[in-house]
Amino acid sequence: xxxxxxxxxxxxxxxxxxxxxxxxxxxxxxxxxxxxxxxxxxxxxxxxxxxxxxxxxxxxxxxxxxxxxxxxxxxxxxxxxxxxxxxxxxxxxxxxxxxxxxxxxxxxxxxxxxxxxxxxxxxxxxxxxxxxxxxxxxxxxxxxxxxxxxxxxxxxxxxxxxxxxxxxxxxxxxxxxxxxxxxxxxxxxxxxxxxxxxxx
Numbered sequence: 001x002x003x004x005x006x007x008x009x010x011x012x013x014x015x016x017x018x019x020x021x022x023x024x025x026x027x028x029x030x031x032x033x034x035x036x037x038x039x040x041x042x043x044x045x046x047x048x049x050x051x052x053x054x055x056x057x058x059x060x061x062x063x064x065x066x067x068x069x070x071x072x073x074x075x076x077x078x079x080x081x082x083x084x085x086x087x088x089x090x091x092x093x094x095x096x097x098x099x100x101x102x103x104x105x106x107x108x109x110x111x112x113x114x115x116x117x118x119x120x121x122x123x124x125x126x127x128x129x130x131x132x133x134x135x136x137x138x139x140x141x142x143x144x145x146x147x148x149x150x151x152x153x154x155x156x157x158x159x160x161x162x163x164x165x166x167x168x169x170x171x172x173x174x175x176x177x178x179x180x181x182x183x184x185x186x187x188x189x190x191x192x193x194x195x196x197x198x199x200x
Contacts, residue, residue, distance in 0.1 A: 061168070061175065063096045064088055067109070068116050074171040079125040081146075081158050083115070083181045091181045092191050111191060117142030119158075119182040124174050127156050127166040144184060158182060 061069070062085040072078050088094040092111070099108040121138045130136055130150045138146050149157050156163040161180035168175040181188075 061177065062088075063100065064094070064112060065175070065177070068112050069170055069173060069175065071113065071116055072120070072173060074173065077122070077124040077172045077174075079121040079123060079174045079176070080116070081119040081156075081161075081163070081176050081178045081182055083119075083178050084164060087178065087180050091188070114142075114187055115181060115183060118144045118184065118187070119146075119178075121146065124172065126174055127154060127163075127176070130156060140182075144182075146182065 061082060064085065065082040068080065068082055072080070083091070085096065094108065094111070098104065118140050120141045122141060123138070125138070125148070127150065130148055132150050132152065135147055135149045138148065140146055146158055151157055151162065154166070156166055156176055158176075158178065159182055161178050161182060163176045164179050165177040168177065
């Protein structure tokens, strides 16, 4: 008789323990459920994040920058990290007055084409998509790796070259004006050695 009562108490205890555990699991599940989507987010409308768009007149990207932009189709999404005119002068010794003369135009166009391959990504990349402290990696059109981060003042840094102006839109193309030229060391050496022989 005592054995039956003991078994009944045990069964009651186990049943009570199972009920408490189930209640605990259901409560925790309900508390951890995400918020139900609103009608707008269910339809795919998300809040608009504002980016710092800079609208420049065409002349402000410089002649070399405009030539590089004209090499790409305007109706496809690209991101270009275009050097400033000062960067072309400083890093490659290219000035607009000399480099666009008829006898040097083809060489200049070839150089700009190579720089375009190093510094263009086949996607739209606004500065607002790169988070502060995050390092993103994309391959350029030529397969050259680009390591992109954001500085504390919201400017982009690409392969340790800092941007001066970000988020310039040219139809579907996003342009970031850089204070340097993105290129590999071999190409830089070949251009500089060509310039040295031209000066001699």
